[in-house]
Amino acid sequence: MKYLMLIYGNDEVWNSVDVDEFAKLVGEVDAFNAALRESGELVDSQGLVARPRSVRVVGEAPVVTDGPYLEAKEYVGSYFVVDVDSEERAAEIAQSYPALRYSRGLGGGLEVWPLMERGGGDL
Numbered sequence: 183m184k185y186l187m188l189i190y191g192n193d194e195v196w197n198s199v200d201v202d203e204f205a206k207l208v209g210e211v212d213a214f215n216a217a218l219r220e221s222g223e224l225v226d227s228q229g230l231v232a233r234p235r236s237v238r239v240v241g242e243a244p245v246v247t248d249g250p251y252l253e254a255k256e257y258v259g260s261y262f263v264v265d266v267d268s269e270e271r272a273a274e275i276a277q278s279y280p281a282l283r284y285s286r287g288l289g290g291g292l293e294v295w296p297l298m299e300r301g302g303g304d305l
Contacts, residue, residue: 184225184265184297185272189281190256191290199284210280218264218275227262234258256289263297272296 199207218224234257236247266272276294285291 183267183269183272184263185269186295186297187262187264187272187276187279188258188293188295189260189262189279189290190293191259191281191285192256192288195285195288195290196259198288203284207281207284214278214280215262218262223264223266223271223275225263225265227260229260230258256291269296 215224215227237244238247239245264272264275266275272294276292279292282290282292
């Protein structure tokens with residue numbers, strides 16, 4: 183089963199890490215991704231460069247505005263997708279994500295979303 187891991191943060195979290203800590207964090211996340219890639223569990227991993235655009239229907243027409251798509255203090259900063267044997271393994275991976283410790287009560291976190299199989303047979 184594939185799971186999407188959404189890594190959330192906010193400006194306070196992102197700005198609380200100095201340059202040296204950030205370089206260390208990037209190295210830890212790279213090692214984390216390399217281990218998952220080596221195990222065959224990592225499908226994809228990307229950071230997000232800018233805030234998203236939101237598309238919502240207003241009246242009868244879709245309207246594009248600046249994101250985030252929900253009114254929230256936190257927003258998605260990156261994501262990764264894993265293909266694992268169980269929800270328990272997905273949770274283990276999520277709990278071991280190195281950047282979680284930088285939240286320090288400032289917000290942020292990681293959401294684990296099961297991805298629908300092609301054809302939607304898992305609904």
